[in-house]
Amino acid sequence: MILLTGEYEHTIDCKGRVLVSNKLRNQIDSEEHGSDLYLVVGANGILSLYPEKCFERMTVAMSQKNAAPDEIVSFERMNFALAGKVELDSQGRLLLNEKLRKRAGLKDNVTLVGVRDHIEFWNTQDWEQYLSDNMAQYQKRVAQARQEILLKQSQDLEG
Secondary structure (H helix, E strand, C coil), X not given: CCCECCEEEEECCCCCEEECCHHHHCCCCHHHHCCCEEEEECHHHCEEEEEHHHHHHHHHHHHCCCCCHHHHHHHHHHHHHCEXXXXXXXCCEEECCHHXXXXXCCCCEXXXXXXXXXXXXXXXXXXXXXXXXXXXXXXXXHHXXXXXXXXXXXXXXXX
């Protein structure tokens, strides 16, 4: 299992490169998750970086959904056309070409966010707005999960 976590602010340089920090890269075990990385326009148009095996699992899961054959063909066409195998340079930077940045609406200041099995690239301002819009819901879910854990622990002690 992979748990990519954290938020890291960076700037896209004049050549279109962005640093993928060591703190994020070191969370990916290349033996377990594959040595290749795939850049994908993901859910809600958010640019996402997947370790190889996570990208493969996501693709297989989406292809096996109960859907009409033409929907599956359309998904696969879009998924593979909009994805690309990428490499980080020796300094850990990723080249984001202009077309890709435009599709994802990325500007100069970006925040890379670890989201379980992938890394998302957000405009820093959009990420801060997303946090603001969703913080109350997040806090409610954390409180509910914590209550469930405490209840289970209590029941285990009694039983």
